[in-house]
Amino acid sequence: MALPLLPLFLFASFLLMKTPSDAATCSDCFVQSRAAYYPVTNEQGTDTGACGYGSFGATINGGDVSAASDLYRDGVGCGACYQVRCTNSNYCSDNGVTVVITDNGGGDRTDFILSRHAFSRMAQTTDAAASLLALGVVDIEYRRVSCSYPNKNITFKIDESSNYPYYLAFAIYYQQGKNDITAVQLCETQNFSCKLLDRSHGAVWTTVSPPSGPLSIRMLFDGDDGDETWVVPVNNIPQDWKVGDTYDSGVQVN
The missing domain is CATH 2.60.40.760 (Expansin, cellulose-binding-like domain)
Structure with a gap:
């Protein structure tokens, strides 16, 4: 009667050994959320952001910046980089855009308020970008990525x-x-x-x-x-x- 239980035991042991390895990759997993963009005509970010960057916060990373809500983390999240990509296959590219957190803000169940420049760069084409901007708020997925500034020191x-x-x-x-x-x-x-x-x-x-x-x-x-x-x-x-x-x-x- 004990023999049929042996394969189940081995299978359960395999799952227990496998789980920690799978969990270790979660830092690279995408998280589902929503994103909007700054309601201003300027394509770059704001120079009055809560991170205290001033005008630097509007131009860093080519203007691909974002305000964050929960990810702001009382200021600890300032300077962090995220890959953000929208999920509408009719408009959105596979890679999306990499943004730097420079401000604190959110709304309408969003984790990100992107600059217009960054919001447009999630699209496949110029026409698709116009369609995304018209939507105003889109479903996205995001993950933390490494920030890189070639030829720049802290x-x-x-x-x-x-x-x-x-x-x-x-x-x-x-x-x-x-x-x-x-x-x-x-x-x-x-x-x-x-x-x-x-x-x-x-x-x-x-x-x-x-x-x-x-x-x-x-x-x-x-x-x-x-x-x-x-x-x-x-x-x-x-x-x-x-x-x-x-x-x-x-x-x-x-």
């Missing part, structure tokens, strides 16, 4: 709210790879003392009474697999940093 833009030398705020530009920046430290290079910064909003990090001397900014990258890595830029921010200036970190993160 860059720090000193925010206009900064007040040298009493208050420092900066946004992180050209966030690369597929990981989130979950913490930032500001270190004085002369004595190597560091302090954790506050995320003011979006991609903007702030501190009062910043250390004196040249400054090193360390970033903690958090991956889907739970691994955390501190990245230390090659270049420092000079002691006499200025409001509105940008400083090249000298590093890229794949």
Whole structure:
């Protein structure tokens, strides 16, 4: 009587061994949702987005940008890249468009509010793009992908709210790879003392009474697999940093 149970046991064991491997690929799976686009005539994104990028947020990635609702994640999602493709086979291409999150927003059960430029790039042809724009809101599927900015390093833009030398705020530009920046430290290079910064909003990090001397900014990258890595830029921010200036970190993160 026990023999007929043996194949069932082996089959169940096979399923148990197979499940973790299948689950490991879920980071590459597409998620079903809906997308709309910014109701403005400008094809690019907004220069007043919640991520704090300013005019950079309208032009980064060729203007293929998006606001996000749940994916904004209280600002942690700023700078993340997603492949977004609509699902209407009459109009939509197979590859869709890769967008960068630069703002917070949603509506009508949407995860994305794309720039008009990005929304149009989901289409197969120019005529199909006009049809998509006429629909206004479309069914989509999306997945997180790695951000890539050829010949660009991670860059720090000193925010206009900064007040040298009493208050420092900066946004992180050209966030690369597929990981989130979950913490930032500001270190004085002369004595190597560091302090954790506050995320003011979006991609903007702030501190009062910043250390004196040249400054090193360390970033903690958090991956889907739970691994955390501190990245230390090659270049420092000079002691006499200025409001509105940008400083090249000298590093890229794949």
